[in-house]
Amino acid sequence: KQEVTQIPAALSVPEGENLVLNCSFTDSAIYNLQWFRQDPGKGLTSLLLIQSSQREQTSGRLNASLDKSSGRSTLYIAASQPGDSATYLCAGTGANNLFFGTGTRLTVIP
Amino acid sequence: ETGVTQSPTHLIKTRGQQVTLRCSSQSGHNTVSWYQQALGQGPQFIFQYYREEENGRGNFPPRFSGLQFPNYSSELNVNALELDDSALYLCASSLDQYNSPLHFGNGTRLTVT
Numbered sequence: 001k002q003e004v005t006q007i008p009a010a011l012s013v014p015e016g017e018n019l020v021l022n023c024s025f026t027d028s029a030i031y032n033l034q035w036f037r038q039d040p041g042k043g044l045t046s047l048l049l050i051q052s053s054q055r056e057q058t059s060g061r062l063n064a065s066l067d068k069s070s071g072r073s074t075l076y077i078a079a080s081q082p083g084d085s086a087t088y089l090c091a092g093t094g095a096n097n098l099f100f101g102t103g104t105r106l107t108v109i110p
Numbered sequence: 111e112t113g114v115t116q117s118p119t120h121l122i123k124t125r126g127q128q129v130t131l132r133c134s135s136q137s138g139h140n141t142v143s144w145y146q147q148a149l150g151q152g153p154q155f156i157f158q159y160y161r162e163e164e165n166g167r168g169n170f171p172p173r174f175s176g177l178q179f180p181n182y183s184s185e186l187n188v189n190a191l192e193l194d195d196s197a198l199y200l201c202a203s204s205l206d207q208y209n210s211p212l213h214f215g216n217g218t219r220l221t222v223t
Binding site for chain 1: 114116143145150151152153154155158165166167168198200202207208209210211212213214215216217219
């Protein structure tokens, strides 16, 4: 069974800092790896999707990487802003299922 | 392009009752999946439907069932509600199963008393 772990569970940084969120998974047989953000009491917003054949994806200040062989993905956020405060979740898509990590709660302090 | 909408937003039920939660996917999205999210946890995959047929299921008992309709709407039905079923239920739709990002609704908060 796929297990997805996210470290750290919570992170506080001052505005303007660059930061890295980590995601590790036990089963490398994934079709893709997705990163989401979730604001309190809300649904998830898709940030980046990396296909299993890709190494990274970029969108604005966000960059996600994928290393299937080591079972790791990272989300890099450049020049963090208070509006980036949210919980960030990664999820691996397997054959007819999808496994989420428990998330990293990010607080960006003005 | 409309997003994914879920109804109702909040619901309170009594243990043993049955509940139906509804989701309207984005037009053209053939795949819909449902998730249960307990407080402070990541979403847990319940099941997935592709073109009106279930094609994937997580570790949930048969009292969790679903339907997907041709008009891109879907339902999650839960029978014999238990206290532990209290959670945020999320649906997500996508163009296909493996190559497209998931688009989530804001969820239904179910409380079982």
